[in-house]
Amino acid sequence: MSEFLQFLFSGIGNGAIYALVGLGFAIIYNASHVINFAQGEFVMIGGMATVSLIAGGIVPVWLAMPVAVAVAGGIGMALEKFAVEPAALRRGGGASVVGLIIITIGASIFIRGAVEVWLGKDFHRLPPFSGSEAIDIAGAKLDPQILWVLGGLAAVVAGLKWFFERTRFGKAMLAASHNRLAAQLVGIDIRRVLLASFGLSAALGALAGILTAPITLTKYDIGIMLGLKGFCAAILGGLGSGFGAVLGGLALGLAEAMAAGYISSAYKDAVAFVIIVVVLILMPGGLFGAKSSERV
Amino acid sequence: MKRLPLGTGGLLALAAIVVFLPFVLPNNFYFDVAVKTGLNAIVCIGLNLLIGYAGQISLGHAGFFALGAYSSAILTARYGWPAPLAMLTGAVGVGLIAFVVARPILRLKGHYLAMATLGLGIIVAIVINREIALTGGPDGMTVPAFSIGGWRAVGAQTWYWIVGGALLLAVWLSLNLIDSGVGRALRALHGSEVAAATAGVDIPRYKTLVFVVSAVFASLAGSLFAHADRFLTPVEAGFLRSIEFVTMVVLGGMASTFGGVVGAAILTVLPQLLAGFHDYKHLAFGAIMIGVMIFMPKGLVPSLAMLLRRRPRAGAGP
Amino acid sequence: MSNRLLQRIGATAFAVAATLGLAAAAEAQTIKIGSFLAVTGPASFLGDPEAKTLRLYADRVNAAGGINGRKIEIVIYDSGGDARQAVTFVKRLIEEDKVDLIVGGSTTGETMAVVPLVEEAQIPFISLGGASVIVEPVKKWVFKMPHSDRMAVEKIFADMNKNKLTNVAIIGGSGAFDQSCRKEAQTLSAKYGVKVVADETYAPTDSDMTPQLTKIKNAAGVQAILGCGFGAPTSITARNYRQLGMQNIAFYFNHGVGSQQFIDGAGGGAEGVKVPVAALLVAAQLADGDPQKKIGMAYTEAYKAAHNQPISTFGGHAYDGFFVAIEAIKRAGGTDKAKVRDEIEKTKGHVGVDGIYNMTPADHMGLSLDSFKMVVVQNNTWKLLY
Incomplete structure (x- = not known):
């Protein structure tokens, strides 16, 4: 029993990370129908920027985290402004799906390269928020930092819900995701929606990176796999569904932990991808995706 | 705009480049780069049929490339098969796998298709990484020389001619396929799937066909690669390698057979040029990817062709 | 696709090839040490300090007048830890850069992948890889610095x-x-x-x-x-x-x-x-009489001063590789590949930061368990x- 609980804790902890990354994918996809392959990079920026700000003594420790989140948000908006927007909103038809995928992958390589040059290739750790003494629950040990991650996830989900349902701008973003043309007709500025969606999801990614850095440590190249797993989570939940991305992420994390615990730890990394391929073959819209009909 | 003479002209020009390039290549290192360019180009020609003509994305073609490469490597090194037979077995095997997964996977659209192909590619990469007894794992494995009868294909210059020939053959096959009824059906499919279906095009059949052809191209290139380099690592199956192939296609120009070749040439030579930039090379590589996509969204070959066409004196233009 | 366009592409390809060729023109007087290291990628914790160490000490030796009046030139390529990339870069080092010897290969995988190449090209190769398989069985041109795993x-x-x-x-x-x-x-x-x-x-x-x-x-x-x-x-x-x-x-x-x-x-x-x-x-904790204490402290100080980073043992492998090579070149009185190889094999009592090297024709590592x-x-x- 304690063994099962231990795997459960591990799975939920990792799942919450995937969920936060997946949420970022969902927000950008909703606003722009772009899959942002640089999403994992924002997670890395969050961790690396905080570490560097603290180590460099540039800002006080309590300010380092909000500054890092803001930096990531700024980079996200720059990515939208200078790379995605010129391609996506070009006169005479936007870039293809493949074109946009390549742009965001180019951006992820660029960001990794920049961090590698200016912040170095070492791995770093942030101190845990409330100590690293594990909490004992029925013989299984729970890392207190996981509670911070889960709390962060819950706060983010609640915050997003409020933003999209209660604020004017949030509603505008939602409207634009359903029908871009109609939204433009009622006076919604699509450019601002796109900019906000990239800024928001970059900030979210950075927050995830900060919350998890005490557990996962942070390094210039951690974004690659996190980005892919987050993409899995978003697709599993049905692209564009924030709620789906959260469930998808938790499901992936649990499946990985159980597979590592009960089957084989050697193939743990393959679990997420096997699940995604099987699910897509059986349910082409993801687990929670709405059935879409092709417009002619 | 007549298509066949154009393609033929391009094919002849490419043949001329293949024949005359050795006169300016100073040493074996350059032949080696040329060989890699040719092999990447073959993969891109196949992939371009899928992306450019059929409008389907694949982020997992490195998986097919690696399956071909490792089939050749494992069958010749561990089981002593003759190299041509191993290569053929790999190609048939990959073709079968592609055929089996094609229908369920190609039903998916856009990003879902991207995810599914990406997932398949990564699964192949993970299996190659873990099955150390067979593949040598992350350290890689050495591959025996390609031999037929008593003749062994070794050395960068020998491989230059083998790959050069294979590349011309691949271009010729691709041009013919595009010019056939299949090509017309594909173009219809890319334009509008629903319209094509209404016009009586058997969409799943054509999609499957192109998927299988592109997978087999990748597999054969992989087999040649394994024997040419004599060394193989799981990096060949990785996600970044798949992305590299797609980038080559898009950079050179979608729906342009020669675009794939040009894209492959640039992205194979570029890392060698950037090697001197050390820490800054990833930064530069990412910036180039973004820049080209923003300023030449259709890829180099179509964009340049359009530029030339606009010039009043470009009489020879298409 | 016009023929004219293809001509242009062809011309560009020729131009690129020609530029590369020009860059290759080697200076005869310098001693060229080639290296391929996992400077980026998952093994960058090995390659990064190794590359920094090689550059640091090449600069120092050059500042002190070089070896027998000849300056040292270091050519480093980043393999990203991928053995196949390593193969490409070693071909480049041998064919294009025409280096006199190679000190590099952060990982065992990279090293083993290039062993056939260096054996064929007959060029001395000092590996920084860990596994014992690198020197067991002994390969004529291949040596290794770190303790084996x-x-x-x-x-x-x-x-x-x-x-x-x-x-x-x-x-x-x-x-x-x-x-x-x-x-x-x-x-x-x-x-x-x-x-x-x-x-x-x-x-x-x-x-x-x-x-x-x-x-x-x-x-x-x-x-x-x-x-x-x-x-x-x-x-x-x-x-x-x-x-x-x-x-x-x-x-x-x-x-x-x-x-x-x-x-x-x-x-x-x-x-x-x-x-x-x-x-x-x-x-710092070694006994004062320990011959490794002085050299270890000196390297630690120098590396910290140059890069403001704490040392790792991995940069130390590059330090040892560099100086084993330099000493061999000094003894050989030049960069004749066969002579340098013989001299590396004769390395005796060489105090490095990894230990004291005593190479023999049967032992191309030369370290004992007590170092x-x-x-x-x-x-x-x-x-x-x-």
Whole structure:
């Protein structure tokens, strides 16, 4: 029993990370129908920027985290402004799906390269928020930092819900995701929606990176796999569904932990991808995706 | 705009480049780069049929490339098969796998298709990484020389001619396929799937066909690669390698057979040029990817062709 | 697609090739040392300090007037840790840059991939890779600097024998370095009367090892854990080990964790972990008479001054490789490849930061087991045991 609980804790902890990354994918996809392959990079920026700000003594420790989140948000908006927007909103038809995928992958390589040059290739750790003494629950040990991650996830989900349902701008973003043309007709500025969606999801990614850095440590190249797993989570939940991305992420994390615990730890990394391929073959819209009909 | 003479002209020009390039290549290192360019180009020609003509994305073609490469490597090194037979077995095997997964996977659209192909590619990469007894794992494995009868294909210059020939053959096959009824059906499919279906095009059949052809191209290139380099690592199956192939296609120009070749040439030579930039090379590589996509969204070959066409004196233009 | 366009493309290709050719024009007077290292990628913790060390000491030697009046030129390529990239770059070093000898190959995989090339080209090659397979069997042109991973496992098993620990669980990554350590442990277990009772694997990107450690914890009779790996996962493993309250099981790591980063990353979890490392890491704690103390301290100071970073044992391999090569060139009186190779093989009593090298035609590494030191993590730093 304690063994099962231990795997459960591990799975939920990792799942919450995937969920936060997946949420970022969902927000950008909703606003722009772009899959942002640089999403994992924002997670890395969050961790690396905080570490560097603290180590460099540039800002006080309590300010380092909000500054890092803001930096990531700024980079996200720059990515939208200078790379995605010129391609996506070009006169005479936007870039293809493949074109946009390549742009965001180019951006992820660029960001990794920049961090590698200016912040170095070492791995770093942030101190845990409330100590690293594990909490004992029925013989299984729970890392207190996981509670911070889960709390962060819950706060983010609640915050997003409020933003999209209660604020004017949030509603505008939602409207634009359903029908871009109609939204433009009622006076919604699509450019601002796109900019906000990239800024928001970059900030979210950075927050995830900060919350998890005490557990996962942070390094210039951690974004690659996190980005892919987050993409899995978003697709599993049905692209564009924030709620789906959260469930998808938790499901992936649990499946990985159980597979590592009960089957084989050697193939743990393959679990997420096997699940995604099987699910897509059986349910082409993801687990929670709405059935879409092709417009002619 | 007549298509066949154009393609033929391009094919002849490419043949001329293949024949005359050795006169300016100073040493074996350059032949080696040329060989890699040719092999990447073959993969891109196949992939371009899928992306450019059929409008389907694949982020997992490195998986097919690696399956071909490792089939050749494992069958010749561990089981002593003759190299041509191993290569053929790999190609048939990959073709079968592609055929089996094609229908369920190609039903998916856009990003879902991207995810599914990406997932398949990564699964192949993970299996190659873990099955150390067979593949040598992350350290890689050495591959025996390609031999037929008593003749062994070794050395960068020998491989230059083998790959050069294979590349011309691949271009010729691709041009013919595009010019056939299949090509017309594909173009219809890319334009509008629903319209094509209404016009009586058997969409799943054509999609499957192109998927299988592109997978087999990748597999054969992989087999040649394994024997040419004599060394193989799981990096060949990785996600970044798949992305590299797609980038080559898009950079050179979608729906342009020669675009794939040009894209492959640039992205194979570029890392060698950037090697001197050390820490800054990833930064530069990412910036180039973004820049080209923003300023030449259709890829180099179509964009340049359009530029030339606009010039009043470009009489020879298409 | 017009013919004209193709001509242009052809012309561009020719121009690119020509530019590359010009860049290759070698200066005859310099001594060219070629290197390929995993400066980026998962093994960058090896290649990065190695590249920095090579450049640092090449500059220093040049500032002091070079070797016999000849300056040293270092050509370094980043293999990203991929053996296939390494093959391409070694071809470039040999064919294009025409280097006099090669010091490089951060990993065993890269090294083994290029061995056929250097043997064929007959060029001296000093590898910085770990596994014993590099020099066993002896290859004419190939040498290696670091202790082998077999020696690390032997040192650990000997320590287990001393502490009467017999049931061992292995936990390690899926990478080449980890697999090699795992394999050595399996083969050496019988010799040392040690039994491997569990074997768990994690992926290099894993951020939580509690499932694997839980299985080890619940396996019957585990007395000691052998960690095979490097980088962030090792720190996470140590941290999880402490969180799961497994301190009653002794924890050893192989020499992949030989840097302060490992201790810092584990956030207190590394306390009590034992590791066999090169003397360099604990140079200050060595006895005053120890010949390695002076040279180790000097390297530590120089590296810190130049890069404002703490040293790791890995940069030390490059230091030793560089100076073994330089000494051999001095003795050979030039860069004749065969002569340099012979002189490297005759290296005797060369005091390096990794140990004292005594090469023979049958031993192309030249280090003995006692140049390896057993250390333990205490109060967030390395403490020399013996």
